[in-house]
Amino acid sequence: MTAPHQRVCFLLQVRPERLEEYKSRHAAVWPEMLAALSTTGWHNYSLFLKSDGLLVGYFETPSLEAAQSGMANTEVNARWQAEMGPFFVDLTGTPDQGFLRLEEVFHLD
Template identity: 70%
Template sequence: MQRVCFLLKVRPERLAEYRERHRDVWPEMREALSRTGWHNYSLFLRDDGLLVGYLETEDFEAARKAMAETGVNARWQAEMAPFFEAVDGRPDESMVPLDEIFHLD
C-alpha cells in the first residue's frame, strides 16, 4: 500500500467556507473516491490555510487517473479551484506527493 501526503494552500479569506464545504462532501464524490482506490483519505487544515492531504492507495497515479475520469470529480474540482492559492487549473492536478522519509508501524 502506498502512503501519499501532499500540500496545498487555501486562501485565508475562504477558510471558513472551505471547512463548511468539507463537512458534507457529496455522497457521490465519497463513493467515487472509494471506488477509484483512495483509502484512509484525510485532509488537515491549519489556520493560515496550509492544507495537508493524506491517503493510502495501491497506485497513486492510477487512482488519480481513475478519479479524473469521473464526472463528479470534474464538478467538485471546478467548485474547489477558487479556494486555492497558486493553483493553475484543477486542484487535484496540483497535488505533488511529498517524499516519505520515515514510517513507524
C-alpha cells in the same frame, strides 16, 4: 495477500479569506464524490488545515496514478474540482492533480 498501499502526503494552500467556506464544504462532501473516491482507490483519506490556510492531505492507495486517472474519468470529480479550484492559491491544474507531494522519509508500522 493484497498489494501494499502507497502512502501519499501532499500540501496545498487555501485562500485565508475562504477557510470557513472550505471547511463547511468538507463537512458535507457529496455522497457521490465519496463513493467515487473509494471506488477509484483513495483510502484512509484525511485533510488537515492550519489557521493560515496550509492544507495537508494524506491518503493510501494501491497506485497514485490509477487513483488520479480513475477520478479524472468521473463526472462528479470534474464538478467537485471546478468548485474547489478557486479556494487555492498558486494552483496549477486541478487540486487533485496539482498538489505538492511530500517525500516520505520515515514510517513506523
